[in-house]
Amino acid sequence: MQIKIIQEPDEDHLIIRPFEQGSEPGNQEMFKAEKGEMWWYSSRELWLGLGKEPKLPGITKIFRSLFFKRKDRWPTDITLDARGKTAEWVGNAVNGIILGGYNLQLYKTEPKPLSDFFRSGTLFVVGNGHAEVSVAAEAAQKTALVQSRIMDLMNAPANYKKPETLAEWAKKSGEANGYSVQILEKTQLEAQAMHALLAVSKGSAEPPVMIVSEYKPEHYTKTVALVGKGVTFDTGGISIKPAANMHLMKSDMGGAAAVLGTVELAAQLKLPVRIVGVIPSTENAVDGVGMKPGDVIGSYAGKTIEVIDTDAEGRLILADGLHYALKQFQPDVLIDLATLTGSVIQTLGYEAAGLFTPSDNLAADLIKAGDETGERLWRLPVWDEYKEEINSDIADVKNYHGKPLAGAIVAAKFLEVFTAAHPAWAHLDIAGTAFGDTEFAPGRAGTAYGIRLLISYLSKLT
Structure with a gap:
């Protein structure tokens, strides 16, 4: 997976927009932004609930859970709208996203499929402070890859x-x-x-x-x-x-x-x-x-x-x-x-x-x-x-x-x-x-x- 930091979202990609409780868009009675809640605003836009005042480790878990549950159904290119988020926040989100694709099926002869996103796709991150966000995302990716290797060893x-x-x-x-x-x-x-x-x-x-x-x-x-x-x-x-x-x-x-x-x-x-x-x-x-x-x-x-x-x-x-x-x-x-x-x-x-x-x-x-x-x-x-x-x-x-x-x-x-x-x-x-x-x-x-x-x-x- 490649990670690219961009200034504006590409409308041709699936866009994931995270919201905390209390900051979710109005006129959406079906979406409360509760922790882990998903709402398809359109076929190209997925809203993700973060809950109320989530801590950074919680961000990792929420994104890992989201990407794990759909790990065989993601498109090749995905945009994460992280405008207004800190570099540290982005790092935790990226770590969770990559870990969501961890494949436990070490010795299965017919493993369940994994979407191309995790192998050869691109995660586009829309963020403020291009340099800091880029450094955080790169470190998070390296961390997740090492964690995955260690989980293989443990398992x-x-x-x-x-x-x-x-x-x-x-x-x-x-x-x-x-x-x-x-x-x-x-x-x-x-x-x-x-x-x-x-x-x-x-x-x-x-x-x-x-x-x-x-x-x-x-x-x-x-x-x-x-x-x-x-x-x-x-x-x-x-x-x-x-x-x-x-x-x-x-x-x-x-x-x-x-x-x-x-x-x-x-x-x-x-x-x-x-x-x-x-x-x-x-x-x-x-x-x-x-x-x-x-x-x-x-x-x-x-x-x-x-x-x-x-x-x-x-x-x-x-x-x-x-x-x-x-x-x-x-x-x-x-x-x-x-x-x-x-x-x-x-x-x-x-x-x-x-x-x-x-x-x-x-x-x-x-x-x-x-x-x-x-x-x-x-x-x-x-x-x-x-x-x-x-x-x-x-x-x-x-x-x-x-x-x-x-x-x-x-x-x-x-x-x-x-x-x-x-x-x-x-x-x-x-x-x-x-x-x-x-x-x-x-x-x-x-x-x-x-x-x-x-x-x-x-x-x-x-």
């Missing part, structure tokens, strides 16, 4: 998505977008004493990897390390999960997906921030040689860990990833993302991810970015009173407290042990937001959560 099943697959994705992206990628294979992980990652991988025939990406602009003042959990399938190991929803555990690499997408998009947008992406990746499978409850394992940080539950594996591989990022890159800011606990879903549902950080400033910046993008965060405590929950009698720390309370908080306290008390560390538990029920898929699907959030945060970091 792929485990037989199409192994640790090696994530590594190849990163290498190809680095080559295409001008950033460096290093893959630490199993022998290198052994040489570097990545014992926690290696322990989780023991039950799988697929070898683990550590993906290390680095986007380094010519001029920067800050280095941000992003660490993502990359468990490409999670059976729970010996502490095996129930069978009912285990097939959804193809999504347990949502943190890795967010990091991959953020690094790629940051490179495309040429953000003036050095960004390091560290992704420990493995399967967590069941095998006679696999890690067992009660085992004591080592870690890259040199600390010993008593494994109480092999299904609390994400925090184990993140322990090695966090400390590697700290030791090798000395970042100013350290952020990890992981589909880590069911506890955070019980707490926040599917509307927000859990945010854990000792830094009030970092919390405020991330929450603001979440509110701006609609990828919301809610801060939960990391008070030292929770430390006793990870005390072990025989090791430095244990990976699970075994209690039906404060599960997400205790997981964060475990990760904190491996951050060397970094003052600007944040943990994002995205278990409820990275993969879930949406109107855009018949079943649960990937959302690419975290990419817009992090890009918004990073773009303001100086």
